[in-house]
Amino acid sequence: MINHSKARAYTNIALIKYWGKRDESLILPMNSSLSMTLDRYFTETEVSVDPILSNDQILIDQNTIDVISHHNLVRFLNLIREMSGNPYFAKVESINRVPTAAGFASSASGYAALALAASSAYGLKLTPKELSILARRGSGSASRSIFGGFVLWHRGQLINGEDSYSESLIDEVYEWPIEVISAVVSTDKKSISSRMGMKQTVETSPLYKGWLESVDSDIMRAIHAIKAKDFTSLGEVVEHNALKMHATMMSAWPSVIYFTSGTLEIINLVQRMRQEGIEAYFTIDAGPNVKILCQKSDTGKVKNALIQLSAVQSVEICSLGKGASLIE
Numbered sequence: 001m002i003n004h005s006k007a008r009a010y011t012n013i014a015l016i017k018y019w020g021k022r023d024e025s026l027i028l029p030m031n032s033s034l035s036m037t038l039d040r041y042f043t044e045t046e047v048s049v050d051p052i053l054s055n056d057q058i059l060i061d062q063n064t065i066d067v068i069s070h071h072n073l074v075r076f077l078n079l080i081r082e083m084s085g086n087p088y089f090a091k092v093e094s095i096n097r098v099p100t101a102a103g104f105a106s107s108a109s110g111y112a113a114l115a116l117a118a119s120s121a122y123g124l125k126l127t128p129k130e131l132s133i134l135a136r137r138g139s140g141s142a143s144r145s146i147f148g149g150f151v152l153w154h155r156g157q158l159i160n161g162e163d164s165y166s167e168s169l170i171d172e173v174y175e176w177p178i179e180v181i182s183a184v185v186s187t188d189k190k191s192i193s194s195r196m197g198m199k200q201t202v203e204t205s206p207l208y209k210g211w212l213e214s215v216d217s218d219i220m221r222a223i224h225a226i227k228a229k230d231f232t233s234l235g236e237v238v239e240h241n242a243l244k245m246h247a248t249m250m251s252a253w254p255s256v257i258y259f260t261s262g263t264l265e266i267i268n269l270v271q272r273m274r275q276e277g278i279e280a281y282f283t284i285d286a287g288p289n290v291k292i293l294c295q296k297s298d299t300g301k302v303k304n305a306l307i308q309l310s311a312v313q314s315v316e317i318c319s320l321g322k323g324a325s326l327i328e
């Protein structure tokens, strides 16, 4: 008998960043992080566990992928087979509605959707917390995409990672008109993966200790701001936290620099807009593209200013999105 399950999960943007692992194999972070799940971009994944198959078959965006070069995906399925005691191989069909041109990575939504669809197809009945732990084994940020709204990923202390999971702080129906504008300045593949960039930073940056010492208070401030609906306080801590993360990587050796001239133009624009009374704050992940946090009443103005910059190739607007769910 073939067991099917299909799931959808959305991307998230970290407001307080995850940067650095204390265990690379279990994907355990050095610090806790806080994110906002977004409503526009998602991955849908269908998993069919089939006793007839002699290997896993994986299709991403309708292209069959070579399972040897994507061994991380097979390792992830092996983990689920081990947990379930069901040894059969599976067919995995995944569609990303996360255009790379929008400047978002698909690993968070991808592993969150795969964790939910595969655990269900293999007959595992996981709690949201267990699902978050499982998704984390695929990609750190995927542990946060299990939940909607504002999400906190606890660093945890245990060496087996059982206390390193995410939880929902406030779900997506929170009435707070906050939006994220994604401004794309480049769609090129990045020269250094975030996985390598983190490792290099942890191992060599003299500023990394300062980063670790300051993250928990950033998280407390962000949680307080979200609960008080204090946009200024949230924006300030989000922007400062992103700059601190980039400062740690720039001070690694060899240095990890994701900013381009377009990134800096947007930074200057956002800071100038604030001087003119428009409240907008930026955050930047492991790449050159910029996400701008603003209140809905200002989104139009901020978007118009961004598209005037010749460096900006496209802009997309997102708001709070839902957690991962089974579909059909």
Ligand code: 2P0
Pocket (backbone or CB within 6 Å): 013, 014, 016, 017, 018, 019, 027, 033, 105, 107, 108, 138, 139, 140, 141, 142, 194, 195, 284, 285, 286
């Ligand atoms: C984040 N990033 O908190 C941070 C901020 C990028 C900058 O999580 O190695 O794909 O699979 O755990 O989650 C990107 O890294 O890395 C990331 P792995 P992931 O969103």
